[in-house]
Amino acid sequence: MTAFRLAPAVADAFPGTLVAVVTATGLRGHEPWPATATTLDDLERQFADGTWAPADENDPRIEAWHTAYRSFGTNPRRVRPSVDALGRRLVKKGSLPRINPAVDSYNAVSVRHGLPAGAFDLAHVTGDVDIRHADGTESFTPLGEPDTVENPRAGEIVYADATGVLTRHWNHRDAHRTRVTEDSTHVAFVLETLHAPRDGDLVRAAADELRDLLAPHADRTAVHCLGPARPEAVV
Numbered sequence: 311m312t313a314f315r316l317a318p319a320v321a322d323a324f325p326g327t328l329v330a331v332v333t334a335t336g337l338r339g340h341e342p343w344p345a346t347a348t349t350l351d352d353l354e355r356q357f358a359d360g361t362w363a364p365a366d367e368n369d370p371r372i373e374a375w376h377t378a379y380r381s382f383g384t385n386p387r388r389v390r391p392s393v394d395a396l397g398r399r400l401v402k403k404g405s406l407p408r409i410n411p412a413v414d415s416y417n418a419v420s421v422r423h424g425l426p427a428g429a430f431d432l433a434h435v436t437g438d439v440d441i442r443h444a445d446g447t448e449s450f451t452p453l454g455e456p457d458t459v460e461n462p463r464a465g466e467i468v469y470a471d472a473t474g475v476l477t478r479h480w481n482h483r484d485a486h487r488t489r490v491t492e493d494s495t496h497v498a499f500v501l502e503t504l505h506a507p508r509d510g511d512l513v514r515a516a517a518d519e520l521r522d523l524l525a526p527h528a529d530r531t532a533v534h535c536l537g538p539a540r541p542e543a544v545v
Contacts, residue, residue, distance in 0.1 A: 312432055312498070313544045314536060317442035320467060321538035324378060328506035328537045329441070330517035332499040333432075333545045336529025339492035343411035349418045350406050357400060364397030365424030372397075374422065374504045375481070382443070382465050386481045389486045392481050393426045415523040416499050423516040425503045425509075426481035428469075429493040432545075434487050437472035439498075441480075444468045450475035451486045466491050469500075498545055499524075504507070506537060 314331050321327060363457035367386075372394050386394070396417060399405055402414050406421065408414055409471035412429065420427035428524040430439070446464030451474075462468055462478055469477040476485045481502060490497055501516050503509040517533045525531045 311544050312435055313349060313542055314498070314500075314534070315438060315440045316536050316538065316541040317440055318541070319443055320441055321541055324504050325382070325538050326503070326505045326507060328500045328503050328510050328535060330512050330513050331534045331537065331543055331545055332501070332517050332520050332524065333532050333534070334497050334530070335495070335526045337495050337497055337524070338527045339410055339412055339494060341527060342413070343415070343527055344524070345526070346411050346415045346418065349422075350414060351410070353418060354400070354405055358404060360399040364400050364421050365393070366401075367394060369424060370505070371503070371509065375426065378467075378504055379479060381392040382467050383463060383481075384482075384510065389479050389482050391426050391479075392426060392428065392483070393420050394481075396421050397424075402532065410490070411500075411527065412490050412494065412497060412524070416463045416501075416520055419501070419516050419520045419523070421520075423501075423512055425513060425516055426498060427520075428477055428481060428484050429490045429497055429499045430469075430476055430484070430488040431490050432488075432496045432498055433494070435471050435476070435498075439469055439471050439476065441467065441469055444470070444475065448475045450478055452478075453484045453486050453489050495542060497519060
């Protein structure tokens with residue numbers, strides 16, 4: 311079992327935080343995921359015909375993350391929240407990336423709902439996962455750059471386990487070590503907001519939508535939520 315924890319200092323700084331953790335066990339990443347493929351195609355078609363557009367930095371859901379990034383010393387126009395970067399990619403290219411079915415699923419849910427999302431292969435997580443301020447001594451190897459080692463600045467908010475940082479700048483980029491591939495069978499996906507009173511129902515609906523995409527291709531799925539009132543979820 312792995313515990314996801316919201317550190318008291320983060321909860322105090324961002325009292326509206328809500329994180330939904332969607333877990334999938336016995337995931338089968340090598341089989342076709344037709345519902346995920348259809349979801350991506352539909353989003354691209356809706357964007358092309360002008361009936362839907364991804365949230366941009368003027369949207370309150372994205373603007374809140376820009377404000378948070380600035381508060382811990384990150385320039386959000388140089389280092390963007392993941393959902394912001396994903397939406398900008400869709401606007402620029404007219405398409406969303408196809409990585410593998412599990413990653414494609416959370417990307418689709420993320421951009422549709424304007425919520426940052428990420429995922430961790432729990433087989434490669436060491437101990438528990440804390441959402442906390444970095445102390446400046448941790449190491450981070452960016453996704454897709456296995457030979458690169460970075461050291462987050464002290465005060466930057468990160469996801470971290472006992473070995474190192476799993477996500478920098480709260481939700482900008484995931485680590486290479488815990489990346490989700492077609493071979494991943496036990497995965498935790500996260501969806502986040504900083505304004506639970508406004509967007510709590512949206513986060514829960516997005517978590518249910520992601521679970522629906524995962525469930526046909528997993529032995530078991532579950533949704534857990536954490537925030538200042540309930541700062542720990544064991545998955």
